[in-house]
Amino acid sequence: MALMMLVAWTVISVQGKATLKSQTTELLNKWVQSLEDGDRLYAQLESIRPADCGPDHLRRLNTIVFHENSISNIWYFGAETTHAQCSSVFGAFDPPIDLGDPTRGLFSTDDRVTWYNRPISAIEGLYTLTVVKKGSYGVSFTRTGNLAVAEDDQFYVADPGDPDKIRSQASGNPDLLTAYKNDFGPMVGNIYARACSDGSISLCYLTMISSVTVLWENKWPLTIFFLFSCITGFLVSQRVNRIVHKMRSPAGRIRRAVARGGAGFVPYYQPIMTLEAMECQGCEVLARFEDEYGKLYPDQFIATIQELGLTWEFTEIIIKKALKDLSPLLAGRPGFKVAVNFFQADLEDDRIQTVIGSPVFKLAADAKISLSCEILETGIRAGTSIAKSLEYLRSIGCSIAIDDFGTGYSNLAQVKALKPDLIKIDKMFIDDLTHNSDTARSAFINVILDLASAQGISVCAEGIETMEQLAALRNRSVDFGQGYFFAKPMPIQDFSLYLLEKAMKRRIPETERLGKLFPLVR
Ligand SMILES: Nc1nc2c(ncn2[C@@H]2O[C@@H]3COP(=O)(O)O[C@H]4[C@@H](O)[C@H](n5cnc6c(=O)[nH]c(N)nc65)O[C@@H]4COP(=O)(O)O[C@H]3[C@H]2O)c(=O)[nH]1
Structure with missing residues (x-):
């Protein structure tokens, strides 16, 4: 945008300078013409007799002014060469008015006319530029604009009798500039530019022309300038909007979080219970996310992670964080399974060596934590190399679980081929399970249980919420269960307390037995 504005401004400046130069030259020519007219007139004026400021004298002066183009007023000084006796206008x-040295300029300002800084109320409001006196007469020229020259920040006024001679000067004198501003009338404004003369004197003619005039006379750069401004303004605002939107969109937030090594991702843990002994034998790691813009739940970010192609980066982050959380907790719990959700994309194709061979598995082995790889049933597709990956995982000590079983369309042969250690029945089959239910879904559970028992596969029921569901599942000898009935997914602090509490309860029967063996003697 800055570049576009620079281009537009350069165009305007170049155009503006050209205009200023031509206007300055025009002004100079008019000025020289006026001076020649004045010179021609003096001889004629000296011949006027009698010069007594009488009616006849004034009429003759007026007649001369009437026939002149560039003379606006004739002054008569008489014997007192510094005192004006009369003028064709006044x-x-x-x-008589003492004018001192009338070869100097007269400047007018908006509210007063100053002649040598002395207000002359009689001619207030009139604009007379300069009186040039020769002999008894002086002439004021028709206003053609004043001629000014500037060198660096010095500001000079040319002598009207000799444009090459500098009569007065001011350095940044605001009064003088104001005077010039008024003398130039509507042309003058807040822009001034220099048009340097080519001559030997290193002076630049300075004229002031309003910015409005410059822009108005150069309509096309003005139009381009405004168009550029509008278009760039629009584009910039669009871009800014897009950047802000991108930053706040789930995709932007997730990408940033992964790039920052997983800042904002927190693993939560949900206990997995053995339904017979009702003991916590494992847990499922479920990711949560929160950053400066708020929380996101798995249904909001899991798909995004897939779209961004950051699946393994994310899984690694979650596994590493979970291992860090759980290592101190699971030291005395051999066989405790930590189930992690895997993405199907990471188990397919050539990812097996690069991705699955990740150091996180070594970390898990070092911490003596047995991982369970959960893969969605919907992820089982014929013809993929997923079986090869699962084989590899099994070889490094990971068990395999088919998650959300019943929601996909995999056939039993495909499932058998994967040789899973565990099948997790989806919550929707558990939802309408009652003690005596004989719905189609409940019948499906029976089919799965038969299949699993024939293949030696364990079964876990997901989403157990009621005692009734639990009872029905226990009656069917389902091995494991998970759901809000036991506990919701929770952060590590709560999960540690949960495990501690469970461990304490397990010890109660022992304590009771001890109590019986060694009753308290009072
Ligand atoms: N209504 C109800 N819900 C229950 C109950 N018990 C558990 N749940 C919820 O059911 C989901 C079970 O996880 P999932 O089937 O693996 O389904 C997960 C999993 O597919 C995916 N997900 C979560 N974390 C991860 C992760 O770290 N990696 C991958 N790849 N996927 C993840 O997002 C899904 C949803 O996760 P969550 O929102 O945590 O939802 C969890 C859990 O909070 C219950 O009794 N009632």
């Missing part, structure tokens, strides 16, 4: 002065 008539006779009584008493």
